[in-house]
Amino acid sequence: MMDRTLKALSLILSYPSRDWQQAMPEIGAVLGSDPRIAADTRAALRRLADGFAGADLYDLQESYVMLFDRSRTLSLNLFEHVHGESRDRGGAMVSLLGTYRDAGFEPATSDLPDHLPVLLEFLATRPVAEMRDTLADAAHILDALAARLTRRDSRYAAAFTALLHLSGTRAVAEAVADMLARPDDDPTDLAALDAVWEETEVTFGPDPGAGCPQVRDMLARMDTSERPEPQAGPDLAAE
Numbered sequence: 546m547m548d549r550t551l552k553a554l555s556l557i558l559s560y561p562s563r564d565w566q567q568a569m570p571e572i573g574a575v576l577g578s579d580p581r582i583a584a585d586t587r588a589a590l591r592r593l594a595d596g597f598a599g600a601d602l603y604d605l606q607e608s609y610v611m612l613f614d615r616s617r618t619l620s621l622n623l624f625e626h627v628h629g630e631s632r633d634r635g636g637a638m639v640s641l642l643g644t645y646r647d648a649g650f651e652p653a654t655s656d657l658p659d660h661l662p663v664l665l666e667f668l669a670t671r672p673v674a675e676m677r678d679t680l681a682d683a684a685h686i687l688d689a690l691a692a693r694l695t696r697r698d699s700r701y702a703a704a705f706t707a708l709l710h711l712s713g714t715r716a717v718a719e720a721v722a723d724m725l726a727r728p729d730d731d732p733t734d735l736a737a738l739d740a741v742w743e744e745t746e747v748t749f750g751p752d753p754g755a756g757c758p759q760v761r762d763m764l765a766r767m768d769t770s771e772r773p774e775p776q777a778g779p780d781l782a783a784e
Contacts, residue, residue, distance in 0.1 A: 548669040548676065550579045550711070554704055555665035557594065558621065561605040569598035582710045589703035596700060612699060618727060619693055621661040626686050626724065665708075680712035685720035687712075692725055 553575040559565060573594030577587045597605060613621050620626065624637050641658040645651065645667055652663045668676045680687070691705035709716070 548673075549575050550581070550707075551665050551669035551676065554707060555662040555669065557590075557597075558665070558701070558704055559662045561597070561602060561609055563602060566598060566600075566602055566605070569594045573598075576707065582707045586703055586706050586710060589700070590707060593700045593703055612694070612697070612701065619690060622657050622659050623661060623664065623683060623686060624659040626689075677711070677713050680708055681714040684709060684712055684714055684716035685724060688716035688721045689724035692721070 553572045556565065556568065556572055557576070573591045576582070576590040576594065579587065582590070612619055617625060638658050645658065648667070648671070650667050650670060652658065652666070654660075654663060656663055658664075664679075668679055671679075687705045687708050691702045691709070694702035694705065
């Protein structure tokens with residue numbers, strides 16, 4: 546059975562498209578009715594979805610890119626917050642993709658396997674205990690992203706707060722503080738951002754030494770440390 550709330554959160558954190566915008570009333574209804582999420586956060590998610598439904602699409606797309614694509618400290622690629630430019634990131638990607646395929650899940654997107662909306666879509670198909678454990682292991686990243694978005698007065702912060710509620714745990718304060726101690730990027734300094742983002746290409750070729758550990762195990766290691774539109778419209782129907 547599909548977890549419709551996780552599917553809705555995956556969609557609301559995806560790059561805005563016309564189909565995405567048209568689905569916002571349904572997405573808002575799903576997120577606003579899940580008792581696992583605190584009432585104030587449910588209300589904030591409804592406002593977020595309502596705002597998206599009525600806003601100019603190009604403004605939404607520009608805002609999304611400025612927040613999540615032009616800022617490493619707000620990146621939705623989770624391994625960016627763990628491995629940065631390290632070559633270990635490539636191996637982690639291969640293992641994560643293997644975990645997806647072992648579970649019969651094939652991401653229908655050009656985004657990297659560690660892109661948060663992709664992970665959430667996968668977790669929406671997994672047992673509740675696995676979903677909670679995985680989100681709990683990433684709690685310090687989710688908490689830090691929520692804090693940074695709140696600093697920028699971004700309504701997206703509610704989505705990360707909701708994920709923390711679904712995890713059923715609280716992030717370790719020291720780990721969150723360590724992440725927040727890193728300086729934020731300036732998304733308007735394009736030259737500096739281009740220099741920062743120049744790194745070794747991540748490839749997904751065969752790797753005989755790479756295993757396929759569970760997503761939880763890979764996310765647990767976190768404590769040690771122009772986009773195409775979708776081809777198909779959002780679908781929140783339970784499977």
